[in-house]
Amino acid sequence: MTVSADLRTTLLGLLAQRSPDKTICPSEVARTLSPENWRELMPAVREVGAELVAEGEIVVRQQGQVVDPKTARGPIRYGQASGAAGEREG
Numbered sequence: 182m183t184v185s186a187d188l189r190t191t192l193l194g195l196l197a198q199r200s201p202d203k204t205i206c207p208s209e210v211a212r213t214l215s216p217e218n219w220r221e222l223m224p225a226v227r228e229v230g231a232e233l234v235a236e237g238e239i240v241v242r243q244q245g246q247v248v249d250p251k252t253a254r255g256p257i258r259y260g261q262a263s264g265a266a267g268e269r270e271g
Contacts, residue, residue, distance in 0.1 A: 187214055188222070188229040196239065196261050204242055204258035230259055237262055 182190070192210045199205065207226045211219035231250040233239045241250040242258045250257065 184222075184225060185229055188226055189233065192226070192229060192233065192259060193238065196259060199261075201261050201263060204260040206256075206258055210259075227257075230257075233259075234262075 188210060191213050192205075195205045195209055195213065207223065207230060208219060210226045211222035215222055227250065230239065230241060234241055234250050240247045240260050240262050241253055242248065242260050243253050243255065248257070
């Protein structure tokens with residue numbers, strides 16, 4: 182597996198362990214894969230997160246609101262897309 186594939190699997194796996202209305206921090210994904218050097222993975226985590234958003238797999242939230250990962254600045258959280266379908270349309 183590539184780092185990107187590992188990140189994708191880990192991100193989706195962590196979300197699957199939570200209830201649909203809960204979110205995870207991108208650093209949780211990085212820390213799961215590399216507890217010692219997690220900061221180095223953060224750019225790749227955000228890149229994979231953006232890809233998953235584009236595929237409709239997840240949403241990115243900031244202060245509880247669904248946001249575009251390409252324009253979001255500051256702390257973000259990942260959530261399951263199925264729980265946010267109404268918010269994206271509305």
